[in-house]
Amino acid sequence: xxxxxxxxxxxxxxxxxxxxxxxxxxxxxxxxxxxxxxxxxxxxxxxxxxxxxxxxxxxxxxxxxxxxxxxxxxxxxxxxxxxxxxxxxxxxxxxxxxxxxxxxxxxxxxxxxxxxxxxxxxxxxxxxxxxxxxxxxxxxxxxxxxxxxxxxxxxxxxxxxxxxxxxxxxxxxxxxxxxxxxxxxxxxxxxxxxxxxxxxxxxxxxxxxxxxxxxxxxxxxxxxxxxxxxxxxxxxxxxxxxxxxxxxxxxxxxxxxxxxxxxxxxxxxxxxxxxxxxxxxxxxxxxxxxxxxxxxxxxxxxxxxxxxxxxxxxxxxxxxxxxxxxxxxxxxxxxxxxxxxxxxxxxxxxxxxxxxxxxxxxxxxxxxxxxxxxxxxxxxxxxxxxxxxxxxxxxxxxxxxxxxxxxxxxxxxxxx
Amino acid sequence: xxxxxxxxxxxxxxxxxxxxxxxxxxxxxxxxxxxxxxxxxxxxxxxxxxxxxxxxxxxxxxxxxxxxxxxxxxxxxxxxxxxxxxxxxxxxxxxxxxxxxxxxxxxxxxxxxxxxxxxxxxxxxxxxxxxxxxxxxxxxxxxxxxxxxxxxxxxxxxxxxxxxxxxxxxxxxxxxxxxxxxxxxxxxxxxxxxxxxxxxxxxxxxxxxxxxxxxxxxxxxxxxxxxxxxxxxxxxxxxxxxxxxxxxxxxxxxxxxxxxxxxxxxxxxxxxxxxxxxxxxxxxxxxxxxxxxxxxxxxxxxxxxxxxxxxxxxxxxxxxxxxxxxxxxxxxxxxxxxxxxxxxxxxxxxxxxxxxxxxxxxxxxxxxxxxxxxxxxxxxxxxxxxxxxxxxxxxxxxxxxxxxxxxxxxxxxxxxxxxxxxxxxxxxxxxxxxxxxxxxxxxxxxxxxxxxxxxxxxxxxxxxxxxxxxxxxxxxxxxxxxxxxxxxxxxxxxxxxxxxxxxxxxxxxxxxxxxxxxxxxxxxxxxxxxxxxxxxxxxxxxxxxxxxxxxxxxxxxxxxxxxxx
Numbered sequence: 016x017x018x019x020x021x022x023x024x025x026x027x028x029x030x031x032x033x034x035x036x037x038x039x040x041x042x043x044x045x046x047x048x049x050x051x052x053x054x055x056x057x058x059x060x061x062x063x064x065x066x067x068x069x070x071x072x073x074x075x076x077x078x079x080x081x082x083x084x085x086x087x088x089x090x091x092x093x094x095x096x097x098x099x100x101x102x103x104x105x106x107x108x109x110x111x112x113x114x115x116x117x118x119x120x121x122x123x124x125x126x127x128x129x130x131x132x133x134x135x136x137x138x139x140x141x142x143x144x145x146x147x148x149x150x151x152x153x154x155x156x157x158x159x160x161x162x163x164x165x166x167x168x169x170x171x172x173x174x175x176x177x178x179x180x181x182x183x184x185x186x187x188x189x190x191x192x193x194x195x196x197x198x199x200x201x202x203x204x205x206x207x208x209x210x211x212x213x214x215x216x217x218x219x220x221x222x223x224x225x226x227x228x229x230x231x232x233x234x235x236x237x238x239x240x241x242x243x244x245x246x247x248x249x250x251x252x253x254x255x256x257x258x259x260x261x262x263x264x265x266x267x268x269x270x271x272x273x274x275x276x277x278x279x280x281x282x283x284x285x286x287x288x289x290x291x292x293x294x295x296x297x298x299x300x301x302x303x304x305x306x307x308x309x310x311x312x313x314x315x316x317x318x319x320x321x322x323x324x325x326x327x328x329x330x331x332x333x334x335x336x337x338x339x340x341x342x343x344x345x346x347x348x349x350x351x352x353x354x355x356x357x358x359x360x361x362x363x364x365x366x367x368x369x370x371x372x373x374x375x376x377x378x379x380x381x382x383x384x385x386x387x388x389x390x391x392x393x394x395x396x397x398x399x400x401x402x403x404x405x406x407x408x409x410x411x412x413x414x415x416x417x418x419x420x421x422x423x424x425x426x427x428x429x430x431x
Numbered sequence: 432x433x434x435x436x437x438x439x440x441x442x443x444x445x446x447x448x449x450x451x452x453x454x455x456x457x458x459x460x461x462x463x464x465x466x467x468x469x470x471x472x473x474x475x476x477x478x479x480x481x482x483x484x485x486x487x488x489x490x491x492x493x494x495x496x497x498x499x500x501x502x503x504x505x506x507x508x509x510x511x512x513x514x515x516x517x518x519x520x521x522x523x524x525x526x527x528x529x530x531x532x533x534x535x536x537x538x539x540x541x542x543x544x545x546x547x548x549x550x551x552x553x554x555x556x557x558x559x560x561x562x563x564x565x566x567x568x569x570x571x572x573x574x575x576x577x578x579x580x581x582x583x584x585x586x587x588x589x590x591x592x593x594x595x596x597x598x599x600x601x602x603x604x605x606x607x608x609x610x611x612x613x614x615x616x617x618x619x620x621x622x623x624x625x626x627x628x629x630x631x632x633x634x635x636x637x638x639x640x641x642x643x644x645x646x647x648x649x650x651x652x653x654x655x656x657x658x659x660x661x662x663x664x665x666x667x668x669x670x671x672x673x674x675x676x677x678x679x680x681x682x683x684x685x686x687x688x689x690x691x692x693x694x695x696x697x698x699x700x701x702x703x704x705x706x707x708x709x710x711x712x713x714x715x716x717x718x719x720x721x722x723x724x725x726x727x728x729x730x731x732x733x734x735x736x737x738x739x740x741x742x743x744x745x746x747x748x749x750x751x752x753x754x755x756x757x758x759x760x761x762x763x764x765x766x767x768x769x770x771x772x773x774x775x776x777x778x779x780x781x782x783x784x785x786x787x788x789x790x791x792x793x794x795x796x797x798x799x800x801x802x803x804x805x806x807x808x809x810x811x812x813x814x815x816x817x818x819x820x821x822x823x824x825x826x827x828x829x830x831x832x833x834x835x836x837x838x839x840x841x842x843x844x845x846x847x848x849x850x851x852x853x854x855x856x857x858x859x860x861x862x863x864x865x866x867x868x869x870x871x872x873x874x875x876x877x878x879x880x881x882x883x884x885x886x887x888x889x890x891x892x893x894x895x896x897x898x899x900x901x902x903x904x905x906x907x908x909x910x911x912x913x914x915x916x917x918x919x920x921x922x923x924x925x926x927x928x929x930x931x932x933x934x935x936x937x938x939x940x941x942x943x944x945x946x947x948x949x950x951x952x953x954x955x956x957x958x959x960x961x962x963x964x965x966x967x968x969x970x971x972x973x974x975x976x977x978x979x980x981x982x983x984x985x986x987x988x989x990x991x992x993x994x995x996x
Contacts, residue, residue, distance in 0.1 A: 275830050276821045283818070286809050292766060293796070293804040294818040295787035 024402035027395065035347075038395045046391035050384045051078035057380055076376050085384065088369025089362040104365050106251035109258055110324065112354075112361035116261040117316030118339025119346060119353035120268050121309045125197075126348040127272060128305035129285035134186060134201030135313040136336025137208030142179030142314025144212045147321045147328035148220050149174040150233040159236055167237040172318045179314015180307045182208065187306025191299035197306070205336075213330055220328075228330035239323040252324045262354060264315070269350040281305050313339075345393045347400070363388065461523070462487040462621050462652040463508065463539075468517035470503050477503040478514070479676040485621070485669075490643055490653040492667035492684075494660070496696055496865070496893030500676040501656045505623050508654075509541045510534035521621070540614025541623040544630075546606050548598045555581055555594035558613045584615055589645050603751070604635035608642065615651075622646065624655040628662055632751055633921070633954035640666050658696075658893070660689045672696055697895050712929075713742035715775075716882050716913035717763065722772035724758040724937075732758045734937040735772070742881070745904065745914040747928025747945065749921060751957050755937035756917050757799055757886075763915070764796045764884055765789040777881055790819050795880035797872055797888050799917075801864070805871040808860040812850070815859050816841030816874055840877075848873035849896060864891040872900055876907060883907060886917045901927060921953060935959040 030038065058066065058076030066075040087093060091102030118135050125132035150171040157166050186200040213228065222231045239254040241247055246255045272278035284291040284301045292298055316335060321328050342360055346352030363385040370381050465483040469476065478500045485491040493501045506512045508519060510528030519526050521537050528534045531541070548557050559577045566573040581594045590608050598606060607627065614622055628636045643653050643666060657663055663670050664684040672679040672695040679695045717740045724733035733755040740746045748756050761767035763774055765786035773782045781789060790796075798804040806815050817837045820826050826837050841855045848869040850862070859867060872888055885904065889897040904927060908914055918924045924931060924945065931945040933956040940956040941948075948956070955961070 274832060274834070276827045276832055277830060279814070279817070279821045279832060283807050283810075287803065287807045289800075289803040290805070290807045290818065292786065293798055294821065295785070295790045297785060297787070 024398065027399050028402045030399070035395070035399075039392050042391040042395055043388065046388045047082055049391075050387045051082065053383065053387075054078040054081050054376065054380065061375070063375060076374065080374060081370055081376055081381075081384070084370040084373045085366035085381075086362060088373065089366035101247050101251075103251055104369060106247045106253040107368070108358075108361040108365040109247075109255075110251075110253040110361070111364045112357045113253070113258045113261045113323070114316055114320055114335050115338055115342050115357035115360050116265055116353055117312055117319060118335045119342035119357050120265060120339075120350055121312035121316065121336075122339045122343035123346065123348045123350055123353055124268060124272075124281075124312060125305060125309040126343055127285045128281045128301065128309075129288065130187075130190070130302065130306060130309070131198050132183070132186075132201055132306065132309045133198055133340065134183065134204050134208075134336075135309070135316070135339045136332075136334060137201070137205035138179040138182045138310040138313030139317040139320065139336045140205075140208045140212055140332050141182040141317070142175035142310075143317025143321045143332065144215065144220070144230070144328045145178035145314070146171040146175035146318040147230045147233060150237050150322070151220075151231050154234045154237060159234065161236070163234065163236045164240055167233070168239060168322060171233070171237065171322050172315055175314040175318025175321070176311040177314070179317060180311035183310015183313065184303055184307040187303040187310075190306075191302040197302075212328075216328075216330065222327070230328045232327040233322065235326070237322065238326050239319065254323055257319055257323050261319075264312075265350055265354050268312075272350060277304075341389060341393070344400075345389065345396060347396045359388070359392070460486050462521070463654070464518075464520040464523075465504065465508060466518040466520060468504060468507055468514045468519070470500075470507055470512055470514045476676050478507070480517070481673065481676070481678045483671055483678070484681070485652055485654055487652050488647050488650050489668040490647055490655065490666055492663035492670045493654060493656045493673065494658065494663045494670050494692065494696060495673035496658055496895075499658075499673040499696070499893075501658075501673055502625060503676075504673070505541065505625065505654065505656060508534065509539060509623060535617050535619070538618055538620040539623065540617060540619030540621070542607065542610045542614060542625065542627065544625045544627075546610050548606060548609060550597075550599040552598060553594065554592055554596050554598060554601070554609050554612075557598055557609060558594075558616050560613075562617060580616065581612065584612055588615070588642070588649065590642070602635070603630050604632075604638055607631070607635075607639065611642065611646075619651075621652045621654065624653065626656055626658075628657070628659065629919070630752065632958050633950060634958060636662075660692050660696075663692065664689060674698060693894060697893070712744045713911055714778075715739055716742050716777060717915065718775045719759070719763060720773045720775070722759065722762055722769045722774065724755070724762050724767060725770050726758060731770075732937050733762065733769075736934075736937070736939060738932060738939075738942070740882070740913040740915055742911045742913050743908055744929050745908050745916055745927050747924035747931040748915070748917045748934055749924045749931055749953060749957060750919075750934035752919055754934050756934050759934075760796075760799070760884055760886055760915070760917060764794060764798075787822070790878075791823065793879070793881035795875040795878045795883045797875050797883070797885040799886040801867050801871055806859040806867055809858060811858050812845065812855045812862075812870060813838045813841045815870065816844060816855075818874070820878070844870060844873035844877060847877075849899065865893050865896065868892050869896055869900070872903075876903055880907075880912060882913045882915065884915045884917075887919060888916070889918070889920070889923060921950060925950075925953070933957055 027038075054076050055074060055078050058074040059072050061075040063073065063075035066073040067077070089104055089108045091100075091104040092098060093100075118139060121135040121138065122132055150167050153167055153170055154163065157163050182204065186195075186197045186204060189195040189200050190197045216228055216230065220230045222229050224231075239257045241251075241254045242256065247253045270278075272282060280291060280294075280296045280301060283294060284296055284298060284305070288298060291301070313336060316339075317332075320332070320335065338360060342353055342356045345356035345359070346354075367378070367381045367385060370376055371378055461484050463483065463485040465481065468478050468481045468483075470478040481500065481504055483491075483493070483504065493504065495501045503512065507514045508528075510531045510533050513527075513529070519528065521539065526533075526537055528537070534541075549560070552560075555574070555577050558581055559572070564573040564576045564580075565571065566576075578594050581592075584590070585592055585594075590612060592605060592608055592612065598609065601609065607630075611622065627639060631639060643655075647653060647668075655662075655666070664687070667684055669681055670684055670687070670692070671681045672692065674696060682692070682695075717738075719736055719738045722733055722736045723731060726732045736755075736759055738746065748759075750756050758767060762769040765781075765784060765788070769782065773780055775781065776784075776789065776792060776794065779792075781792070784792070802808065807818060813834070814837075817826050817832060817840070821832060826833055826840070838855060844850065845853050845855060850866050850870045850873070852862075859870075862870070868889070868891055872885070875885075876883065883904070888904070889900050892900065901923075904914060904916070916924060916927060925948075926945075928945050930942060931948070932942045933940045933953065935957060936959065940959070940961065945953075
């Protein structure tokens with residue numbers, strides 16, 4: 016039994032990229048199967064006028080319709096007549112995808128440096144407010160129109176990144192110089208972020224024309240523009256340009272980790288701090304700089320939430336930062352995987368709304384279905400993460416004691 | 432996984448041999464008989480159809496290079512691994528052990544290289560741990576009985592161990608005897624010792640040989656794993672040599688020379704002693720001046736060490752592990768800040784320099800712990816080849832790493848230093864210890880350094896590669912590199928070093944020409960005892976050593992090294 020578990024873990028750890036994708040797809044189907052049974056059976060306990068009559072029971076919910084809405088509803092029903100790719104549902108899906116790419120990257124970068132940044136949410140909240148305020152104030156001195164767009168958006172994103180980064184640097188510095196566990200400090204700083212921003216808002220930045228806790232709106236030309244005729248126009252709160260920026264940032268982070276000296280040092284610190292120190296990495300500075308980078312990515316998420324979705328900062332920030340943790344884990348902390356994971360989360364969010372409008376299935380049950388999918392798809396990755404530790408340790412023993420290459424060692428010595 | 436195809440052939444082979452067992456008449460005398468053991472790990476055959484016959488009441492050495500499969504074979508016997516093929520016969524009965532517990536019940540005990548003792552507990556508590564005799568219906572431990580039984584055991588085998596002593600207070604040799612007692616207490620008749628001498632001083636090794644003799648005299652059977660020829664020929668009644676997972680054969684140490692044994696192990700002729708030409712020293716490259724280092728618990732572990740190494744010179748540090756050499760080395764290489772004293776490198780005070788700055792200034796470092804420091808285990812060899820150079824001009828410009836150049840560099844290391852398998856994409860963790868070490872040594876030696884700090888550079892490395900690493904060290908010395916060599920292998924530091932510092936409890940007992948010390952004297956110095964008959968000579972050595980560190984002119988100082996040649 017123990018042996019079998021070990022072998023299974025080992026296989027999982029050594030799985031190739033193709034195998035891992037295959038596992039994920041299989042897990043997705045398995046979760047749908049389980050979820051379908053769940054929906055169908057729950058339908059038997061709900062009351063409704065029309066439903067499937069079976070053995071004296073009335074089954075209210077149709078699992079096929081539920082999953083149809085979840086996946087195709089998230090795209091705006093592409094199989095129905097009159098479908099346009101630029102529809103509201105797909106816009107919601109991609110909007111969530113875009114924002115979750117930022118927060119997912121934030122968590123992933125910290126993870127790769129061996130740090131568990133739970134504080135992406137707080138960094139996003141702080142960065143978002145900084146963006147909104149800076150753009151509102153800068154708009155007063157910058158001409159409007161296209162010039163305003165070109166000047167204000169980069170300012171907003173940059174300010175969001177800086178403030179998010181500074182807010183991320185705090186737990187980094189606390190860990191590096193005061194040995195404070197970053198999990199604890201980032202969780203606490205999330206509350207600090209909410210408290211400080213809400214105080215700042217009521218003290219200085221509250222929109223005088225509104226009774227809701229929110230800042231003044233940024234000028235319309237300072238919102239992320241949509242592409243005329245191609246993009247999602249109107250009030251869909253989504254821009255393909257923002258999506259393209261998120262994807263480019265994702266590739267950039269992947270490149271940074273894989274190709275640069277900094278990325279190499281970051282990854283080394285993450286897997287083996289002693290080896291990093293041996294290789295000349297200043298561990299304290301690495302903790303601070305990787306947390307700063309992570310915070311900056313969270314702050315950029317806040318900037319886009321402000322500039323793309325609402326055009327202003329609101330007090331009730333959605334939990335994009337916390338979802339970023341799940342996205343990162345689902346992606347195995349791989350920056351490129353973050354895109355796919357964020358897309359899945361986007362679909363689940365948008366599709367859930369679609370189920371709500373098209374069926375009588377209660378939102379709680381829809382939440383269960385989303386949860387099942389995440390659980391099933393994330394589990395293999397999760398076991399892989401655990402397994403790589405376990406198998407890594409196990410493997411060292413035979414390797415060290417017995418020498419891996421007994422087989423290939425043959426002959427070599429004899430030749431010499 | 433890949434070699435599942437060969438499984439059937441092995442089993443067939445084994446079946447065939449089972450029929451023509453030549454040793455069946457002697458089976459009754461055998462305490463342990465391993466017959467055609469095959470054990471595979473993914474991609475590797477660690478034991479390929481290995482036979483081992485151990486006679487009762489004998490000391491049997493299992494000799495082989497690292498990666499030859501010695502420990503795997505013993506782990507099979509001890510129930511840690513299940514073999515894919517072959518029979519385990521103990522006391523003439525075929526057995527199959529699912530866990531060490533089964534092996535212990537069958538009378539087999541194993542003493543691992545790293546002791547499995549609880550430092551804060553007493554000897555008696557350690558020995559009885561997990562097998563405590565109970566009293567009051569199992570509600571309490573019968574301590575009196577434990578003490579009595581241990582004392583009986585000690586009397587019987589002539590051990591001098593106090594059951595009430597705390598393990599942390601015992602010397603390493605005594606701790607080893609506690610491990611042996613633990614196995615005996617559990618009723619072991621066959622004792623497996625994995626590299627038992629690795630951690631001992633020469634005196635303690637002698638003590639171990641006496642213990643082994645006493646044990647066999649009382650009918651116990653000993654199997655000891657070693658890669659040291661001298662030990663095998665000295666202590667064993669029979670030697671089985673393993674090479675590349677296969678048994679080369681069993682020989683009688685009486686009629687076999689060490690050169691022959693080395694040839695069995697390696698498969699070709701080997702030169703056992705490194706040849707050191709006289710050195711021509713140049714300027715002082717590294718000097719440490721009154722360095723004091725405290726460890727994490729604020730205990731002073733290095734107490735005012737002075738040393739000076741010139742270019743073209745190998746300075747050796749000999750000492751039992753844990754006498755401050757590790758901390759001294761870390762202070763020199765920049766992983767630790769000394770609490771007092773200065774370190775000068777190439778004429779500059781580098782005491783406050785970071786590790787990064789020291790690497791850039793030309794300091795190469797083969798670290799003591801290759802698993803934690805020297806290699807990033809989950810990274811492949813390409814990525815490991817740039818560890819430490821990730822910001823050097825050679826491989827990185829404006830923050831970008833040139834991975835093609837790194838790959839070429841790593842492939843060169845792999846080829847030059849004979850790293851196997853020769854696959855730069857293999858993860859470091861998948862390599863055997865010796866090959867990991869070869870890769871680290873290669874990376875550090877080829878850094879074009881001014882100073883090489885090599886800690887146990889050949890630890891776990893097989894004879895053939897040890898020879899190569901020694902040659903390469905001497906080449907570097909010839910090229911004018913200064914070398915600081917720390918090794919627990921006495922013959923290694925003795926034969927390679929131009930000057931030798933013997934460290935004990937954070938201080939140099941002596942700094943001298945290694946040829947002026949016999950192995951016994953060296954062993955005593957390492958144990959903190961100054962040979963009394965050498966008192967005069969000793970004083971003069973010390974005078975010389977401290978004079979050199981004080982920065983005296985080169986002429987006077989070169990003399991002793993000149994003599995050594």
